[in-house]
Amino acid sequence: PPHPLEMNEDDFTPIPATQSSCDHANRIFLSSLLHFGTSAFPEFNQLSKEEKWTIVAHFFYRFRIFEIGYRSDKRLQDHPDRTFHCYTMYLDTDIARNFYQDDAANRCMRKSLQRDIPTNRDRFHRLNMHHEEFLAVIILMFWDIGTLS
Numbered sequence: 001p002p003h004p005l006e007m008n009e010d011d012f013t014p015i016p017a018t019q020s021s022c023d024h025a026n027r028i029f030l031s032s033l034l035h036f037g038t039s040a041f042p043e044f045n046q047l048s049k050e051e052k053w054t055i056v057a058h059f060f061y062r063f064r065i066f067e068i069g070y071r072s073d074k075r076l077q078d079h080p081d082r083t084f085h086c087y088t089m090y091l092d093t094d095i096a097r098n099f100y101q102d103d104a105a106n107r108c109m110r111k112s113l114q115r116d117i118p119t120n121r122d123r124f125h126r127l128n129m130h131h132e133e134f135l136a137v138i139i140l141m142f143w144d145i146g147t148l149s
Contacts, residue, residue, distance in 0.1 A: 014075065014076070014089060014090045015088060015090070016090065016091075016095050017085040017086060017089035017090060017091045021086070021089060022085060022086040022089065025087035026060075026086055028087075029060070029086075029087070030056060030057075030060060033056045033059060033063075034052060034056055037052060037055065037142065040139070040142075041142075041143070055142070055143075062141055062144075063138060063141060066137065066141065067138070068085070068120075069083075069120045069123065069124040070124055070129060071084045072084050072120070072121060072124065073121060073125050073127075076090065080117075080118070080121060081093065081117060083113070091113065092117075093110045093114055096109040096113055
């Protein structure tokens with residue numbers, strides 16, 4: 001993937017996702033979320049290392065689904081069969097044929113993508129969310145810890 005300092009929201013070209021590249025991107029993202037919590041919320045600094053990790057790990061999955069839907073609607077309008085999967089990488093049913101080394105996992109992923117991409121793309125298109133609204137939602141989402149044990 002391109003280096004973050006070389007990226008521009010308006011002119012980068014998404015690339016096909018691979019399992020390896022997504023593993024690396026997700027590690028970077030999790031580290032960035034810890035930094036985000038520390039930088040954006042003074043209260044976050046008062047938490048234990050375990051509490052910080054619990055919040056970030058919980059947020060990670062919800063945020064990824066939300067962010068993928070939002071960015072796919074904005075950046076992949078000409079490719080309704082694609083969805084962002086991680087960082088600047090997209091996924092579609094063709095890529096899912098060989099994403100994992102396990103054929104059963106690939107079949108399951110393809111079936112899920114065939115069902116979920118059109119549904120999620122339609123939902124975010126109808127939301128027609130502005131960038132500021134997206135940011136407000138993710139900030140609220142970060143602190144939604146009601147379901148944590």
